Amino acid sequence: MLVLKRIGRQAGRFVLPLALAVLWQAAAIWLDKQTVLPRLDAVAAVLLHPTEKILITGSLLENMAISLLRVILGFLLAVLTAVPLGLAMGYFKQVNRMVDSTVEMLRPIPPLAWVPLILAWLGIRGVPDVFPFLATSPVWSGIQFSTLIIIFIGAFFPILLNTIQGVRSIPREYIESARTLGAKGLPLLVKILIPASLPLIVTGLRIGLGIGWMCLVAAEMMPGSSSGLGYLIWYAYELLRADIIVAGMAAIGVIGFIMDRGFRWLEGKLFWGGMG
Amino acid sequence: MLELTNVAKMYSNINGEKIEAVGGLSLNIEENEMVCLVGRSGCGKTTTLRLIAGLESPSQGRISLRGKKVEGPAAERCVVFQRYTLFPWRSVLANVAFGLEMQGVSKKEREAAALKYLGLVGLEDQAKAYPPELSGGMQQRVAVARALAADPEVLLMDEPFGALDAQTRNVLQQELMRIWRADQKTIVFVTHDIQEAVLLADRVVVMQGPPGRIREIMDCNLPRPRDRNSAEFIGMCDRIHALLEGAD
Numbered sequence: 074m075l076v077l078k079r080i081g082r083q084a085g086r087f088v089l090p091l092a093l094a095v096l097w098q099a100a101a102i103w104l105d106k107q108t109v110l111p112r113l114d115a116v117a118a119v120l121l122h123p124t125e126k127i128l129i130t131g132s133l134l135e136n137m138a139i140s141l142l143r144v145i146l147g148f149l150l151a152v153l154t155a156v157p158l159g160l161a162m163g164y165f166k167q168v169n170r171m172v173d174s175t176v177e178m179l180r181p182i183p184p185l186a187w188v189p190l191i192l193a194w195l196g197i198r199g200v201p202d203v204f205p206f207l208a209t210s211p212v213w214s215g216i217q218f219s220t221l222i223i224i225f226i227g228a229f230f231p232i233l234l235n236t237i238q239g240v241r242s243i244p245r246e247y248i249e250s251a252r253t254l255g256a257k258g259l260p261l262l263v264k265i266l267i268p269a270s271l272p273l274i275v276t277g278l279r280i281g282l283g284i285g286w287m288c289l290v291a292a293e294m295m296p297g298s299s300s301g302l303g304y305l306i307w308y309a310y311e312l313l314r315a316d317i318i319v320a321g322m323a324a325i326g327v328i329g330f331i332m333d334r335g336f337r338w339l340e341g342k343l344f345w346g347g348m349g
Numbered sequence: 350m351l352e353l354t355n356v357a358k359m360y361s362n363i364n365g366e367k368i369e370a371v372g373g374l375s376l377n378i379e380e381n382e383m384v385c386l387v388g389r390s391g392c393g394k395t396t397t398l399r400l401i402a403g404l405e406s407p408s409q410g411r412i413s414l415r416g417k418k419v420e421g422p423a424a425e426r427c428v429v430f431q432r433y434t435l436f437p438w439r440s441v442l443a444n445v446a447f448g449l450e451m452q453g454v455s456k457k458e459r460e461a462a463a464l465k466y467l468g469l470v471g472l473e474d475q476a477k478a479y480p481p482e483l484s485g486g487m488q489q490r491v492a493v494a495r496a497l498a499a500d501p502e503v504l505l506m507d508e509p510f511g512a513l514d515a516q517t518r519n520v521l522q523q524e525l526m527r528i529w530r531a532d533q534k535t536i537v538f539v540t541h542d543i544q545e546a547v548l549l550a551d552r553v554v555v556m557q558g559p560p561g562r563i564r565e566i567m568d569c570n571l572p573r574p575r576d577r578n579s580a581e582f583i584g585m586c587d588r589i590h591a592l593l594e595g596a597d
Contacts, residue, residue: 247433249430250428250434252404252422253402253424254447254496254499255448255452256447268436268438269436269438
């Protein structure tokens with residue numbers, strides 16, 4: 074009985090998505106207009122053959138891979154700048170005073186509002202234009218700096234703000250105990266400040282990666298793009314292939330979901346998070 | 350050994366007014382002595398401890414350890430706090446080894462030393478545990494072991510047992526006396542609990558304030574282990590109580 078109950082509880086998760094799917098499919102069959110509301114079996118056909126070439130843009134899997142590579146590069150750029158700056162702003166009041174108002178003015182600007190300016194600055198320059206030794210690989214030629222910068226801007230602020238908050242929420246006693254045990258300088262940073270603020274830093278990484286992912290898809294719709302899930306969706310729109318549009322959207326959703334769960338799992342591992 | 354000469358500490362509050370937390374305090378603490386600072390909350394006893402630790406610097410006067418001026422925190426003056434004492438991301442063993450790690454002692458050596466001090470507080474079997482898995486009393490014992498493992502000249506304790514229940518507090522007070530006898534240390538112990546002070550101290554420094562000043566220094570020569578129910582013990586507590594009542 075207990076097992077049945079448990080199964081019943083788990084089944085609850087699937088009720089809503091299943092109902093939505095049935096409703097969608099029924100509406101699609103009734104409307105019978107594939108260019109507006111594609112049938113789910115057509116969408117599933119695209120999703121179930123991820124290695125097959127779609128139109129002329131490469132396979133679904135290839136487009137997912139290039140999108141992931143872009144988001145990871147932009148995200149790493151954000152991590153490498155936002156975490157150190159956040160640690161400094163959280164720990165040193167003077168640094169915070171110097172940087173805070175600038176950050177707070179730039180932060181409300183939506184990453185996509187930067188697009189025209191960044192295109193004006195960087196155009197459609199790809200990574201191999203700057204690092205010629207990478208030109209031999211076809212992977213790098215599809216990665217433009219403007220795309221990376223948009224992702225970077227999206228990911229940067231949540232990481233920065235959470236890191237600052239992470240340092241500020243460290244109980245004073247941790248730092249003072251460490252200092253009276255002889256810790257200072259770099260060891261104090263590496264052994265105390267970073268681990269003590271890690272739970273909130275990871276939260277920042279999770280949110281930053283999520284926003285970066287959202288910006289990526291939009292950035293891939295910019296001129297000069299020729300690959301990626303965002304591009305795939307846009308291209309499918311021009312050919313009135315709504316089944317591919319929905320399949321592309323589903324892929325974006327699933328990848329975003331998996332990344333979020335991964336970071337949530339990591340947050341759960343950092344069990345001292347609730348102690349601050 | 351530890352000398353405070355006419356030490357004062359001034360703060361500015363939010364409105365820019367000067368607040369005097371400690372005002373002209375002089376005190377000499379001898380080698381291996383256990384000194385308790387007692388007083389009401391806000392009387393400047395914790396500030397005094399923080400000044401000795403080097404976590405604050407005096408606005409006036411001088412603090413010196415073996416003739417050397419105290420400047421900034423250092424492992425020779427280790428503090429045990431009341432709360433958030435252990436680093437929750439480190440195992441118990443790694444917590445106790447932290448001070449030696451900062452001194453650059455090798456992993457093998459510092460872990461051996463940490464185990465020894467964990468043994469001293471009776472918690473060798475918890476070496477691999479993480480602080481959140483331990484009870485409050487066990488955490489404070491580990492904190493004491495961690496401070497001792499760093500081999501400080503002076504051990505500073507800021508109401509270390511204040512957050513524990515009465516029974517655990519009693520046990521830890523006995524433990525501290527046993528450890529203090531085994532591992533001779535100079536200890537400065539801040540508490541608002543008069544009984545705790547009389548139970549532990551060679552000398553009880555009764556403070557009043559703000560600004561924090563010494564009301565009286567009382568020698569406490571009762572034989573150890575001390576009996577809380579003896580007439581001398583109760584008499585001493587009553588005298589301190591009366592001093593604190595009259596203080597302001």
